[in-house]
Amino acid sequence: MTSIADDHQTDSVLAARADARAQAVRTADYMPYRPASTSPVVPDGVDRNSLVWAETVAPGGYTHRVIARGTRLRLDDPTGSACAHVILYNALETNERLNVADTIKIPWQAYLGTGHPLLSGDGRALATITADTSGRHDTFCGTSTDESATARYGSAAPEGPSPSGRSRFLLAAAKHGLSGRDLPPSVSFFQGVHVEADGGLTFTGSAGEGTHVELVAELPLLVLIVNVPHPLDPSNDYLVGPLRVHAWPGAPTLPGDPQFTATPEVNRAYLNSIDYAEARGL
Template identity: 75%
Template sequence: MTTRGEHLTDSVRNARADARAQTGLTSEWMPYLPASGSPFAPAGVDPVDLVWAETVAPGGYAHKVLARGTRLRLDDPTGDACAHLVVYNALEPVERLNVADTVKIPWQAYLGAGHPLLSGEGRVLATVVADTSAHHDAFCGTTTEAWNDRKYGDARPEGPSPAGRSLFVKAAAKHGLSRRDLPPSVSFFQGVRVEADGGFTWLGSAGPGTSVELVAELPLLVLLANVAHPLDPRPEYVVGPLRVHAWRGPATGPGDERFTATPERNRAYLNSIDYAEARGL
Protein backbone atom coordinates (compact mmCIF):
# COMPACT_ATOMS: atom_id res chain seq x y z
CA MET A 1 0.00 0.00 0.00
CA THR A 2 1.32 3.49 -0.81
CA THR A 3 1.67 6.23 1.74
CA ARG A 4 -1.10 8.08 -0.05
CA GLY A 5 -3.36 5.09 0.45
CA GLU A 6 -2.53 4.93 4.16
CA HIS A 7 -3.11 8.62 4.93
CA LEU A 8 -5.84 10.95 3.75
CA THR A 9 -4.26 14.42 3.68
CA ASP A 10 -5.87 16.06 0.66
CA SER A 11 -7.25 18.95 2.72
CA VAL A 12 -6.35 20.79 5.90
CA ARG A 13 -9.27 19.18 7.72
CA ASN A 14 -8.34 15.67 6.60
CA ALA A 15 -4.67 16.27 7.34
CA ARG A 16 -5.55 17.41 10.87
CA ALA A 17 -7.77 14.38 11.41
CA ASP A 18 -5.04 12.09 10.11
CA ALA A 19 -2.43 13.66 12.39
CA ARG A 20 -4.68 13.40 15.44
CA ALA A 21 -5.38 9.76 14.65
CA GLN A 22 -1.74 9.04 15.40
CA THR A 23 -2.20 10.19 19.03
CA GLY A 24 -1.33 7.47 21.48
CA LEU A 25 0.68 5.41 19.02
CA THR A 26 3.98 4.23 20.48
CA SER A 27 7.21 2.63 19.36
CA GLU A 28 9.72 0.58 21.28
CA TRP A 29 12.33 3.10 20.08
CA MET A 30 11.29 6.43 21.52
CA PRO A 31 11.82 9.07 24.18
CA TYR A 32 9.35 8.76 27.06
CA LEU A 33 7.43 11.98 27.70
CA PRO A 34 7.39 12.79 30.50
CA ALA A 35 10.58 10.94 31.39
CA SER A 36 8.88 9.60 34.53
CA GLY A 37 6.81 7.38 32.22
CA SER A 38 9.78 5.17 31.39
CA PRO A 39 9.07 1.49 32.06
CA PHE A 40 12.80 0.93 32.61
CA ALA A 41 13.66 3.42 35.37
CA PRO A 42 16.93 2.36 37.05
CA ALA A 43 16.64 0.66 40.42
CA GLY A 44 16.83 3.12 43.28
CA VAL A 45 15.86 6.10 41.11
CA ASP A 46 12.45 7.66 41.71
CA PRO A 47 10.86 7.99 38.24
CA VAL A 48 9.69 11.51 39.08
CA ASP A 49 13.36 12.56 39.27
CA LEU A 50 14.09 11.51 35.68
CA VAL A 51 14.84 14.29 33.19
CA TRP A 52 15.61 12.05 30.20
CA ALA A 53 14.38 8.58 29.37
CA GLU A 54 14.74 7.07 25.91
CA THR A 55 15.29 3.77 24.15
CA VAL A 56 17.59 4.40 21.18
CA ALA A 57 16.98 2.08 18.25
CA PRO A 58 19.69 -0.10 16.76
CA GLY A 59 21.23 2.21 14.19
CA GLY A 60 19.61 5.23 15.86
CA TYR A 61 20.80 8.38 17.59
CA ALA A 62 19.81 10.66 20.45
CA HIS A 63 20.76 14.07 21.79
CA LYS A 64 20.03 16.10 24.93
CA VAL A 65 21.18 19.12 26.91
CA LEU A 66 21.75 18.24 30.58
CA ALA A 67 22.35 20.44 33.60
CA ARG A 68 25.56 20.30 35.62
CA GLY A 69 25.41 17.44 38.11
CA THR A 70 23.00 15.35 36.06
CA ARG A 71 23.59 11.60 36.27
CA LEU A 72 23.46 9.86 32.89
CA ARG A 73 22.98 6.09 32.74
CA LEU A 74 23.40 3.96 29.61
CA ASP A 75 22.10 0.37 29.63
CA ASP A 76 22.82 -2.45 27.20
CA PRO A 77 19.88 -4.85 27.63
CA THR A 78 20.84 -7.34 24.91
CA GLY A 79 24.64 -7.23 24.88
CA ASP A 80 24.75 -5.77 21.37
CA ALA A 81 24.45 -2.01 22.00
CA CYS A 82 27.41 0.20 21.13
CA ALA A 83 26.98 3.71 22.52
CA HIS A 84 29.24 6.14 20.67
CA LEU A 85 29.36 9.36 22.68
CA VAL A 86 30.38 12.97 22.11
CA VAL A 87 29.89 15.65 24.78
CA TYR A 88 30.16 19.44 24.59
CA ASN A 89 30.06 22.30 27.04
CA ALA A 90 26.43 23.24 26.40
CA LEU A 91 27.12 26.93 27.18
CA GLU A 92 30.03 27.17 24.73
CA PRO A 93 30.03 24.18 22.35
CA VAL A 94 33.43 25.19 20.99
CA GLU A 95 34.61 23.35 24.12
CA ARG A 96 34.12 19.66 23.45
CA LEU A 97 35.39 16.18 24.20
CA ASN A 98 39.12 15.81 23.64
CA VAL A 99 39.91 12.09 23.47
CA ALA A 100 43.68 12.63 23.61
CA ASP A 101 43.42 14.51 26.91
CA THR A 102 40.81 12.05 28.16
CA VAL A 103 43.38 9.26 28.06
CA LYS A 104 46.41 11.43 28.91
CA ILE A 105 45.32 13.24 32.07
CA PRO A 106 44.33 10.08 34.01
CA TRP A 107 47.30 8.17 32.53
CA GLN A 108 44.85 5.47 31.48
CA ALA A 109 43.56 4.65 28.00
CA TYR A 110 40.86 2.20 29.10
CA LEU A 111 37.61 3.78 30.18
CA GLY A 112 36.03 2.68 33.46
CA ALA A 113 34.69 3.87 36.78
CA GLY A 114 36.40 7.08 37.90
CA HIS A 115 37.56 8.04 34.41
CA PRO A 116 37.12 11.74 33.54
CA LEU A 117 36.13 12.86 30.04
CA LEU A 118 38.13 16.03 29.37
CA SER A 119 37.91 18.95 27.00
CA GLY A 120 40.84 20.66 25.36
CA GLU A 121 40.47 23.46 27.92
CA GLY A 122 41.72 21.30 30.78
CA ARG A 123 38.26 20.88 32.27
CA VAL A 124 36.32 17.73 33.08
CA LEU A 125 33.11 17.64 31.07
CA ALA A 126 31.83 14.37 32.55
CA THR A 127 33.05 11.51 34.72
CA VAL A 128 32.35 7.80 34.48
CA VAL A 129 31.15 7.06 38.02
CA ALA A 130 29.87 3.48 37.68
CA ASP A 131 30.54 0.67 35.21
CA THR A 132 29.46 -2.96 35.10
CA SER A 133 30.68 -3.59 31.55
CA ALA A 134 34.40 -2.69 31.33
CA HIS A 135 34.16 -3.22 27.55
CA HIS A 136 34.71 0.24 26.09
CA ASP A 137 36.87 2.04 23.54
CA ALA A 138 38.72 5.35 23.38
CA PHE A 139 40.85 4.45 20.34
CA CYS A 140 38.76 3.81 17.25
CA GLY A 141 36.05 6.46 17.16
CA THR A 142 32.88 5.68 15.26
CA THR A 143 32.14 4.42 11.77
CA THR A 144 32.21 6.57 8.63
CA GLU A 145 30.17 6.48 5.45
CA ALA A 146 33.11 5.13 3.45
CA TRP A 147 33.75 2.37 6.00
CA ASN A 148 30.12 1.19 6.09
CA ASP A 149 29.75 1.39 2.32
CA ARG A 150 32.77 -0.83 1.95
CA LYS A 151 31.80 -3.33 4.66
CA TYR A 152 27.99 -3.44 4.48
CA GLY A 153 27.22 -1.91 1.09
CA ASP A 154 25.11 0.88 2.58
CA ALA A 155 25.82 3.82 4.90
CA ARG A 156 22.68 5.94 4.55
CA PRO A 157 21.41 7.36 7.86
CA GLU A 158 17.96 5.98 7.05
CA GLY A 159 19.32 2.70 5.64
CA PRO A 160 19.95 -0.72 7.22
CA SER A 161 23.54 0.06 8.27
CA PRO A 162 23.95 3.76 9.13
CA ALA A 163 27.38 5.13 9.97
CA GLY A 164 27.96 6.75 13.33
CA ARG A 165 29.49 9.84 11.78
CA SER A 166 26.36 10.48 9.69
CA LEU A 167 24.12 10.14 12.75
CA PHE A 168 26.33 12.50 14.74
CA VAL A 169 25.97 15.05 11.93
CA LYS A 170 22.18 14.80 12.18
CA ALA A 171 22.23 15.10 15.98
CA ALA A 172 24.66 18.02 15.92
CA ALA A 173 22.51 19.89 13.39
CA LYS A 174 19.67 19.95 15.95
CA HIS A 175 21.89 22.24 18.02
CA GLY A 176 23.27 24.48 15.30
CA LEU A 177 26.49 22.50 14.86
CA SER A 178 27.93 21.06 11.67
CA ARG A 179 30.20 18.21 10.61
CA ARG A 180 33.28 20.35 11.26
CA ASP A 181 32.20 20.69 14.91
CA LEU A 182 32.40 16.93 15.54
CA PRO A 183 35.45 15.66 17.43
CA PRO A 184 36.43 11.98 17.72
CA SER A 185 34.09 10.03 19.97
CA VAL A 186 34.43 7.36 22.62
CA SER A 187 32.21 4.28 22.77
CA PHE A 188 30.76 2.07 25.47
CA PHE A 189 29.80 -1.64 25.60
CA GLN A 190 32.10 -2.98 22.85
CA GLY A 191 35.66 -3.32 24.09
CA VAL A 192 39.02 -2.87 22.36
CA ARG A 193 42.49 -3.67 23.70
CA VAL A 194 45.93 -2.74 22.37
CA GLU A 195 48.32 -5.64 21.79
CA ALA A 196 52.08 -5.61 22.32
CA ASP A 197 52.66 -4.98 18.62
CA GLY A 198 50.37 -1.92 18.69
CA GLY A 199 47.47 -3.64 16.94
CA PHE A 200 43.89 -3.58 18.18
CA THR A 201 41.90 -6.57 19.38
CA TRP A 202 38.12 -6.29 19.47
CA LEU A 203 36.78 -7.81 22.69
CA GLY A 204 33.10 -7.38 21.96
CA SER A 205 30.50 -7.13 24.68
CA ALA A 206 30.54 -8.12 28.34
CA GLY A 207 27.07 -9.55 27.74
CA PRO A 208 23.50 -8.37 28.29
CA GLY A 209 22.40 -6.31 31.25
CA THR A 210 25.45 -4.11 31.76
CA SER A 211 25.42 -0.37 32.37
CA VAL A 212 27.59 2.73 32.56
CA GLU A 213 26.84 5.88 34.56
CA LEU A 214 28.36 9.32 34.06
CA VAL A 215 27.94 12.59 35.89
CA ALA A 216 27.91 15.94 34.06
CA GLU A 217 30.60 18.18 35.54
CA LEU A 218 29.45 21.12 33.37
CA PRO A 219 26.20 21.76 31.49
CA LEU A 220 26.43 19.18 28.72
CA LEU A 221 25.24 18.74 25.19
CA VAL A 222 25.20 14.96 24.74
CA LEU A 223 25.22 13.26 21.32
CA LEU A 224 24.77 9.48 21.10
CA ALA A 225 24.96 7.19 18.07
CA ASN A 226 24.02 3.54 18.64
CA VAL A 227 25.81 1.80 15.76
CA ALA A 228 28.04 -1.21 15.17
CA HIS A 229 31.64 -0.79 16.30
CA PRO A 230 34.11 -0.22 13.41
CA LEU A 231 36.20 -3.24 14.47
CA ASP A 232 33.24 -5.61 14.88
CA PRO A 233 34.39 -8.60 12.80
CA ARG A 234 30.90 -9.94 12.14
CA PRO A 235 29.89 -9.53 8.49
CA GLU A 236 26.37 -8.52 9.46
CA TYR A 237 25.48 -5.12 10.88
CA VAL A 238 24.86 -6.12 14.50
CA VAL A 239 23.67 -3.65 17.12
CA GLY A 240 21.03 -3.82 19.85
CA PRO A 241 18.87 -1.23 21.61
CA LEU A 242 20.38 1.31 23.99
CA ARG A 243 18.49 2.54 27.04
CA VAL A 244 19.19 6.04 28.32
CA HIS A 245 18.11 7.60 31.62
CA ALA A 246 19.21 10.79 33.36
CA TRP A 247 18.34 12.43 36.65
CA ARG A 248 19.50 15.40 38.71
CA GLY A 249 22.34 15.12 41.19
CA PRO A 250 25.55 16.80 42.38
CA ALA A 251 28.69 17.29 40.33
CA THR A 252 31.99 15.93 41.61
CA GLY A 253 33.28 17.89 44.59
CA PRO A 254 36.04 17.85 47.23
CA GLY A 255 34.23 15.14 49.20
CA ASP A 256 34.48 12.64 46.35
CA GLU A 257 37.43 10.25 46.22
CA ARG A 258 37.98 10.88 42.52
CA PHE A 259 38.39 14.62 43.14
CA THR A 260 41.93 14.12 44.44
CA ALA A 261 42.76 10.76 42.84
CA THR A 262 45.77 12.34 41.11
CA PRO A 263 47.21 15.87 40.93
CA GLU A 264 46.23 16.10 37.25
CA ARG A 265 42.62 15.12 37.87
CA ASN A 266 42.36 17.45 40.85
CA ARG A 267 43.47 20.38 38.69
CA ALA A 268 40.96 19.46 35.98
CA TYR A 269 38.09 19.28 38.49
CA LEU A 270 39.15 22.61 39.99
CA ASN A 271 39.10 24.11 36.48
CA SER A 272 35.54 22.85 35.97
CA ILE A 273 34.36 24.19 39.31
CA ASP A 274 36.00 27.57 38.65
CA TYR A 275 34.21 27.81 35.30
CA ALA A 276 30.84 26.80 36.79
CA GLU A 277 31.02 29.06 39.83
CA ALA A 278 31.99 32.09 37.73
CA ARG A 279 28.72 31.58 35.84
CA GLY A 280 26.61 31.05 38.93
CA LEU A 281 26.01 27.35 38.25
Protein backbone atom coordinates in the same frame (compact mmCIF):
# COMPACT_ATOMS: atom_id res chain seq x y z
CA MET B 1 -5.07 -5.96 -2.45
CA THR B 2 -5.03 -4.29 0.96
CA SER B 3 -2.68 -1.54 2.03
CA ILE B 4 -1.95 0.54 5.11
CA ALA B 5 -4.27 3.16 3.61
CA ASP B 6 -7.22 0.79 4.09
CA ASP B 7 -6.80 1.17 7.88
CA HIS B 8 -7.17 4.95 7.74
CA GLN B 9 -10.12 7.15 6.96
CA THR B 10 -8.47 10.31 5.59
CA ASP B 11 -10.81 11.56 2.87
CA SER B 12 -11.40 14.94 4.56
CA VAL B 13 -9.31 17.28 6.71
CA LEU B 14 -11.35 16.54 9.81
CA ALA B 15 -11.10 12.81 9.21
CA ALA B 16 -7.36 13.08 8.55
CA ARG B 17 -6.90 15.10 11.75
CA ALA B 18 -8.85 12.56 13.78
CA ASP B 19 -6.84 9.77 12.20
CA ALA B 20 -3.52 11.48 12.99
CA ARG B 21 -4.53 12.24 16.57
CA ALA B 22 -5.65 8.67 17.15
CA GLN B 23 -2.10 7.45 16.45
CA ALA B 24 -0.48 9.12 19.46
CA VAL B 25 -1.52 6.41 21.91
CA ARG B 26 0.70 3.92 20.17
CA THR B 27 4.12 2.93 21.41
CA ALA B 28 7.24 1.74 19.63
CA ASP B 29 10.25 -0.26 20.67
CA TYR B 30 12.39 2.85 20.11
CA MET B 31 11.05 6.15 21.33
CA PRO B 32 11.44 9.01 23.77
CA TYR B 33 9.23 8.87 26.86
CA ARG B 34 7.51 12.20 27.58
CA PRO B 35 7.30 13.09 30.30
CA ALA B 36 10.44 11.16 31.22
CA SER B 37 8.67 9.83 34.32
CA THR B 38 6.65 7.56 32.03
CA SER B 39 9.74 5.53 31.15
CA PRO B 40 8.86 1.81 31.17
CA VAL B 41 12.34 0.90 32.44
CA VAL B 42 13.32 3.30 35.23
CA PRO B 43 16.81 2.44 36.55
CA ASP B 44 16.86 0.83 40.01
CA GLY B 45 17.09 3.33 42.82
CA VAL B 46 16.03 6.29 40.68
CA ASP B 47 12.82 8.19 41.44
CA ARG B 48 10.88 8.18 38.19
CA ASN B 49 9.54 11.63 38.98
CA SER B 50 13.09 13.00 39.01
CA LEU B 51 13.84 11.87 35.45
CA VAL B 52 14.62 14.62 32.92
CA TRP B 53 15.43 12.38 29.93
CA ALA B 54 14.19 8.89 29.13
CA GLU B 55 14.53 7.33 25.73
CA THR B 56 15.22 4.13 23.87
CA VAL B 57 17.49 4.87 20.90
CA ALA B 58 16.90 2.72 17.84
CA PRO B 59 19.61 0.60 16.25
CA GLY B 60 21.40 2.97 13.90
CA GLY B 61 19.76 5.91 15.66
CA TYR B 62 21.00 8.89 17.56
CA THR B 63 19.96 11.30 20.28
CA HIS B 64 21.20 14.57 21.70
CA ARG B 65 20.40 16.86 24.61
CA VAL B 66 21.72 19.76 26.63
CA ILE B 67 21.92 18.75 30.29
CA ALA B 68 22.64 20.77 33.41
CA ARG B 69 25.81 20.57 35.47
CA GLY B 70 25.49 17.72 37.96
CA THR B 71 23.05 15.70 35.84
CA ARG B 72 23.44 11.93 36.04
CA LEU B 73 23.34 10.28 32.63
CA ARG B 74 22.82 6.53 32.45
CA LEU B 75 23.24 4.43 29.32
CA ASP B 76 21.86 0.87 29.31
CA ASP B 77 22.66 -1.92 26.87
CA PRO B 78 19.69 -4.28 27.41
CA THR B 79 20.62 -6.77 24.68
CA GLY B 80 24.41 -6.75 24.93
CA SER B 81 24.72 -5.43 21.41
CA ALA B 82 24.37 -1.67 21.73
CA CYS B 83 27.34 0.57 21.00
CA ALA B 84 26.99 4.10 22.34
CA HIS B 85 29.32 6.53 20.56
CA VAL B 86 29.52 9.75 22.57
CA ILE B 87 30.80 13.29 22.05
CA LEU B 88 30.46 15.87 24.84
CA TYR B 89 30.70 19.68 24.59
CA ASN B 90 30.61 22.45 27.14
CA ALA B 91 27.06 23.60 26.35
CA LEU B 92 28.00 27.22 27.03
CA GLU B 93 31.03 27.28 24.72
CA THR B 94 30.98 24.41 22.26
CA ASN B 95 34.58 25.17 21.25
CA GLU B 96 35.30 23.25 24.44
CA ARG B 97 34.70 19.59 23.65
CA LEU B 98 35.74 16.05 24.38
CA ASN B 99 39.45 15.50 23.78
CA VAL B 100 40.06 11.76 23.59
CA ALA B 101 43.84 12.11 23.67
CA ASP B 102 43.76 14.07 26.92
CA THR B 103 41.07 11.72 28.25
CA ILE B 104 43.51 8.80 28.13
CA LYS B 105 46.85 10.59 28.51
CA ILE B 106 46.09 12.61 31.61
CA PRO B 107 44.73 9.69 33.70
CA TRP B 108 47.62 7.53 32.33
CA GLN B 109 44.99 4.96 31.33
CA ALA B 110 43.53 4.02 27.93
CA TYR B 111 40.63 1.89 29.16
CA LEU B 112 37.53 3.62 30.47
CA GLY B 113 35.98 2.56 33.76
CA THR B 114 34.46 3.87 36.96
CA GLY B 115 36.21 7.04 38.10
CA HIS B 116 37.62 7.85 34.65
CA PRO B 117 37.09 11.51 33.67
CA LEU B 118 36.04 12.56 30.19
CA LEU B 119 38.23 15.61 29.63
CA SER B 120 38.03 18.57 27.29
CA GLY B 121 41.02 20.07 25.54
CA ASP B 122 40.76 22.98 27.94
CA GLY B 123 41.99 21.12 31.00
CA ARG B 124 38.57 20.57 32.53
CA ALA B 125 36.49 17.52 33.37
CA LEU B 126 33.34 17.52 31.25
CA ALA B 127 32.03 14.36 32.90
CA THR B 128 33.09 11.48 35.14
CA ILE B 129 32.15 7.82 34.80
CA THR B 130 30.40 7.08 38.11
CA ALA B 131 29.31 3.49 37.41
CA ASP B 132 30.23 0.82 34.89
CA THR B 133 29.03 -2.79 34.84
CA SER B 134 30.34 -3.45 31.33
CA GLY B 135 34.06 -2.68 31.29
CA ARG B 136 34.08 -3.03 27.48
CA HIS B 137 34.65 0.40 25.97
CA ASP B 138 36.90 2.05 23.43
CA THR B 139 38.95 5.23 23.11
CA PHE B 140 40.91 4.28 19.97
CA CYS B 141 38.65 3.57 17.02
CA GLY B 142 36.05 6.33 17.08
CA THR B 143 32.97 5.68 15.00
CA SER B 144 32.25 4.56 11.45
CA THR B 145 32.36 6.82 8.40
CA ASP B 146 30.44 6.56 5.14
CA GLU B 147 33.69 5.24 3.68
CA SER B 148 34.11 2.45 6.23
CA ALA B 149 30.39 1.60 6.44
CA THR B 150 30.18 1.30 2.66
CA ALA B 151 33.23 -0.95 2.65
CA ARG B 152 31.70 -3.13 5.36
CA TYR B 153 27.98 -3.17 4.48
CA GLY B 154 27.80 -1.96 0.89
CA SER B 155 25.96 1.24 1.78
CA ALA B 156 26.03 4.07 4.26
CA ALA B 157 22.89 5.82 3.04
CA PRO B 158 21.33 7.74 5.94
CA GLU B 159 17.88 6.39 5.05
CA GLY B 160 19.17 2.85 4.58
CA PRO B 161 19.91 -0.25 6.68
CA SER B 162 23.53 0.63 7.53
CA PRO B 163 24.06 4.33 8.32
CA SER B 164 27.50 5.46 9.47
CA GLY B 165 28.23 6.88 12.89
CA ARG B 166 29.75 10.06 11.50
CA SER B 167 26.67 10.79 9.39
CA ARG B 168 24.52 10.40 12.52
CA PHE B 169 26.82 12.69 14.53
CA LEU B 170 26.53 15.26 11.71
CA LEU B 171 22.75 15.29 12.02
CA ALA B 172 22.84 15.54 15.80
CA ALA B 173 25.47 18.31 15.69
CA ALA B 174 23.55 20.23 13.01
CA LYS B 175 20.56 20.51 15.32
CA HIS B 176 22.75 22.55 17.66
CA GLY B 177 24.24 24.74 14.94
CA LEU B 178 27.41 22.67 14.73
CA SER B 179 28.99 21.09 11.66
CA GLY B 180 31.65 18.65 10.56
CA ARG B 181 34.26 21.06 11.93
CA ASP B 182 32.84 20.30 15.35
CA LEU B 183 33.14 16.51 15.37
CA PRO B 184 36.28 15.49 17.25
CA PRO B 185 37.14 11.82 17.84
CA SER B 186 34.42 10.12 19.91
CA VAL B 187 34.52 7.44 22.59
CA SER B 188 32.26 4.40 22.59
CA PHE B 189 30.67 2.32 25.32
CA PHE B 190 29.62 -1.37 25.49
CA GLN B 191 31.94 -2.82 22.81
CA GLY B 192 35.55 -3.27 23.87
CA VAL B 193 38.93 -2.99 22.17
CA HIS B 194 42.18 -4.31 23.65
CA VAL B 195 45.63 -3.09 22.68
CA GLU B 196 48.12 -5.92 22.15
CA ALA B 197 51.83 -5.66 22.91
CA ASP B 198 52.61 -4.87 19.25
CA GLY B 199 49.89 -2.23 19.15
CA GLY B 200 47.36 -4.50 17.48
CA LEU B 201 43.77 -3.55 18.24
CA THR B 202 41.68 -6.59 19.17
CA PHE B 203 37.89 -6.30 19.25
CA THR B 204 36.67 -7.86 22.52
CA GLY B 205 33.02 -7.03 21.98
CA SER B 206 30.30 -6.96 24.58
CA ALA B 207 30.25 -8.00 28.24
CA GLY B 208 26.74 -9.37 27.67
CA GLU B 209 23.21 -8.14 28.07
CA GLY B 210 21.99 -5.87 30.81
CA THR B 211 25.05 -3.72 31.49
CA HIS B 212 25.08 0.02 32.08
CA VAL B 213 27.33 3.03 32.35
CA GLU B 214 26.58 6.13 34.36
CA LEU B 215 28.15 9.57 33.94
CA VAL B 216 27.90 12.78 35.93
CA ALA B 217 28.06 16.11 34.09
CA GLU B 218 30.79 18.28 35.62
CA LEU B 219 29.75 21.25 33.44
CA PRO B 220 26.58 22.03 31.48
CA LEU B 221 26.88 19.64 28.57
CA LEU B 222 25.71 19.19 25.03
CA VAL B 223 25.60 15.41 24.67
CA LEU B 224 25.59 13.69 21.28
CA ILE B 225 24.96 9.93 21.30
CA VAL B 226 25.01 7.66 18.25
CA ASN B 227 24.10 3.97 18.37
CA VAL B 228 25.86 2.18 15.50
CA PRO B 229 28.12 -0.90 15.29
CA HIS B 230 31.69 -0.48 16.48
CA PRO B 231 34.14 0.04 13.58
CA LEU B 232 35.98 -3.17 14.48
CA ASP B 233 32.80 -5.26 14.92
CA PRO B 234 33.71 -8.18 12.64
CA SER B 235 30.15 -8.90 11.50
CA ASN B 236 29.29 -7.97 7.95
CA ASP B 237 25.70 -7.63 9.15
CA TYR B 238 24.57 -4.50 10.97
CA LEU B 239 23.31 -6.00 14.22
CA VAL B 240 23.53 -3.23 16.81
CA GLY B 241 20.92 -3.40 19.59
CA PRO B 242 18.77 -0.69 21.15
CA LEU B 243 20.28 1.76 23.64
CA ARG B 244 18.47 3.17 26.65
CA VAL B 245 19.16 6.65 27.98
CA HIS B 246 18.02 8.06 31.30
CA ALA B 247 19.05 11.24 33.09
CA TRP B 248 18.17 12.87 36.38
CA PRO B 249 19.46 15.81 38.45
CA GLY B 250 22.41 15.46 40.79
CA ALA B 251 25.58 17.18 41.90
CA PRO B 252 28.94 17.42 40.15
CA THR B 253 32.04 16.02 41.80
CA LEU B 254 32.82 18.36 44.69
CA PRO B 255 35.27 18.65 47.60
CA GLY B 256 34.48 15.92 50.11
CA ASP B 257 33.62 13.32 47.46
CA PRO B 258 36.22 10.52 47.43
CA GLN B 259 36.39 10.94 43.64
CA PHE B 260 37.40 14.60 44.03
CA THR B 261 40.90 13.62 45.14
CA ALA B 262 41.07 10.16 43.52
CA THR B 263 44.24 11.16 41.66
CA PRO B 264 46.24 14.41 41.53
CA GLU B 265 45.41 14.84 37.84
CA VAL B 266 41.67 14.40 38.20
CA ASN B 267 41.68 16.61 41.29
CA ARG B 268 43.09 19.51 39.27
CA ALA B 269 40.59 18.80 36.48
CA TYR B 270 37.74 19.20 38.98
CA LEU B 271 39.34 22.35 40.39
CA ASN B 272 39.48 23.76 36.85
CA SER B 273 35.83 22.83 36.18
CA ILE B 274 34.68 24.38 39.45
CA ASP B 275 36.77 27.50 38.80
CA TYR B 276 35.04 27.88 35.43
CA ALA B 277 31.56 27.18 36.81
CA GLU B 278 31.90 29.64 39.67
CA ALA B 279 33.13 32.44 37.41
CA ARG B 280 30.14 31.78 35.12
CA GLY B 281 27.81 31.98 38.10
CA LEU B 282 26.71 28.38 37.71
